[in-house]
Amino acid sequence: MDSYIVSARKYRPSTFRSIVGQKALTQTLKNAIDSQKLAHAYLFCGPRGVGKTTCARIFAKTINCLHPTENGEACNECESCVAFNEQRSYNILELDAASNNSVDDIRQLTEQVRVAPQIGKYKVFIIDEVHMLSSQAFNAFLKTLEEPPHHAIFILATTEKNKILPTILSRCQIYDFQRITIADTIEHLQYVASQEGIEAEVEGLNIIAQKADGGMRDALSIFDQVVSSTRGHITYASVIENLNVLDYEYYFKLTDSFLRQSVPEALLIFDKILRNGFEAQYFVSGLSTHFRNLLVCKDPSTLSLLEVGPSVAQRYGQQAAQCSNDFLYKAIDISNGCDLSYRTSNNKRLLVELMLIKLCQLLAPAQVAPSVTSPLQKVSPATSSNQPSAPSQPTAVQQMPQQNKVQQPISSAAVLQSQAVQPPRATVSGTSQLSQPPKAPMPRMVPPSISIKKPQVTTETQIKKETGTVTEMNNPFTVEDLQRAWVRFTQTIPTETVLVNTMISCKPQMQSALHFEVVVDNQAQVKLVQEKGVYILPFLKQELQNTHISMSVRESARAEKQKAFSQREKLNMMVQKNPYIRQFADKFGLELT
Structure with missing residues (x-):
């Protein structure tokens, strides 16, 4: 039975062309090899699992190849390439700085630098995790790194460039490796699945790529884990179950409940998510990402920013058509605010539920105060509303100057002010709506054919807005x-x-x-x-x-906080209470220090 090799080792790139997601960087290295303009020290930095050490090995193998190909790759047939592939090459030495970080280890390395290569032109020293070297080891390495022999090339690899001394950085050509995109990761996983005879859904591979967070080694490790659990048939459902990932379906259902303004449904979905063991903050972050993806789908020019599978992208497009831009803007703001406040909240579940309630109310009609007009507009004839607007008979206000025999006309503003003092006393079941008696009672002059509607609660506010006066209320209270x-x-x-x-x-x-x-x-x-x-x-x-x-x-x-007294003030207070303290200090020549 053949020994099993994990995919991260079995499908490790052996040529520049097979390196995933670092096309610009590998092309620069190939151009340097073709033009024979090689630096004596390189620094490869970037996140874990993006190909730093692999690229260093391929670079070391290629510069020592005796018969390189036309496209700048190693031939894999010459003596140097065969020795490298069989891991017996003496021209390439690797040092793990995480476990060999002392001054003695660096001294042994510098002694080996003096030895010329047996085969090929260069002797390459690859120092992995170089940021783990001690400061003394860095100082011992400075002189050799600055002026090495012509046959020596150093390749330093690290995930934390900020921990390396500036004197080391200034002596190296720095190459920054970028995170591998989800699309590139999915493409490589599909290649590995085809080589292994494994059936894999694109949506399932997409979840693996997202979980890997830009690292190909992590993606291949997760891929092997899922393959073991599914026995060679990777589906979206099996991936989210195996990796305990929150399903897209929850977010789609929640958004539908927001659009229907169904608060109970949203709260029940959130409760189900919690009972399935998911962290509430992870859910809030995913909901913000879901709203962001819906917003991306609103414009065809931004569809390339949507990093999901084809079937999920289609669902995003369908739901985005039901959401307005204003709704999505406000939803992103609310969910992001909840995410920021989550850590400081004492009642985290209530905070998330309050967010869900707010999201359900985004499309609710605005709570506009009832349109209340002045009491003059509340007086309407009892006849049909289809009659012309010009009144055929005088209203109560129009009759008031005649019945009171006032010669000067009364303006509408004056009438409003009088109404503010004396609101209409409409009655319901024989009881008055106002508990306080009017200050200046006026005779009721409403004809039998005129009906007075019940005044709204906000009549005083409306009168204040229109006339600048305030209806006084003086109800007793405890x-x-x-x-x-x-x-x-x-x-x-x-x-x-x-x-x-x-x-x-x-x-x-x-x-x-x-x-x-x-x-x-x-x-x-x-x-x-x-x-x-x-x-x-x-x-x-x-x-x-x-x-x-x-x-x-x-x-x-x-x-109230007590005042902080100085030493001098304390002494004065003590002297006021006991004058002998001053005499004692003067007698012995004591002073404050």
Whole structure:
């Protein structure tokens, strides 16, 4: 039985052409070999699993090839290439700096540099994970790296370029390896699957490529894991089950519930996700990515940014057609805000559920206040609405100057102001709508054929907007009524956590019949409540039906910070209590230090 070799080793590239995702970099190295303009030191840096060490080996093999091909590749037939392929070449030496990072290891390396190559032109030293060298080892390596023999070439590889000394960086040609794209990863996995006789769905390979995060070695390792669990038949469902990945289906269903404004459905889907063992923050991040993908599908020019399989891309296109740009902009903003606030939240589940509720309400019709006109417009004839707008009989307002025998005409603004003082006393089941008696009662002059509609609650607000006057309300209330209205205001601002907590912990207390005081713990809370008072006080006036309420805020006496006294001030306070302390200090010549 043949020994099993993992795909990351079995399909490791052996030529520049087989390196995945680094086309520009490999072409630069081939051009340097063709023109025979080789540097004495190279630094390959980039994320893990993108081909740094592999490219270094191929480069070392190619520059020592005795008969390179026309396209700049090694022939794999000469003595040098055969020795390299059989791993017995003395021209290429690899050093793992993670375990050989002392000064003695570098000294042994510099001694080997003096020995000329047996076959070929160059002796190549590949130092992997070079950032693990100690500072003393780096210093011992500086001189050799700056002026090596003409036959010596150093190739340093690292994942953390920032940890390498600037003196080392200045002596090397630096090549930055980029992450391998999802498309390139999928293409290479398809090649490996075809060589191994494995059936693989593109959507499943796409999930593997996303999970690898730009590393081909990670992608091949995950590929082997999935192959073992599926026995050679890779499907989308088997991949997400094996890797415990959140299915796209959840996000599509959630977006449908947002479009239907179904809060219960969205909350139930989120509960199912949690019961399946997924982290809530991972879900929020994935939801933001889902909205981003929907936005990408809205414009054909950005479709190339959508890194998913064909069938999933088709579903994205169908759902994107149902979403407006405004909806997606707001949804991305809400989900991203939840992601930023997740770590600092004490109740993380409630934070995510609040986000889902907001998303369900994005398409809800705007809560417009009922259109309330002045009491003059509420008076309408009892006849059919199809009659012309010109009144055939005088209205109550038009009859008022005649019946009161006032010679000068009354303007509409004056009538509105009089109505602000004396609202219409429409009755329902024989009871008055206003608890307070009018200040200046006027005779009712509504003809029998005129009907007065019930005034809306916001009539006072509308009159204030149109006439500049405020309807005065003076309903009595208790401190319990005040505190209940105070708590109701906090329910209108659930997102302002600091203000809500302050208002709940610091309840108002009555100082007089119409004045209350709020005692808070510190000056920051004093400033916050005072700033928000322009919203709090009007709300309380409307809730308590009293326009004469006033509010004050002060810091609690027990919360005042004690002053930090200097040494001199402490001494003066002690002298005031005991004058002998001063005499004692003067007698012995004592001074403060």
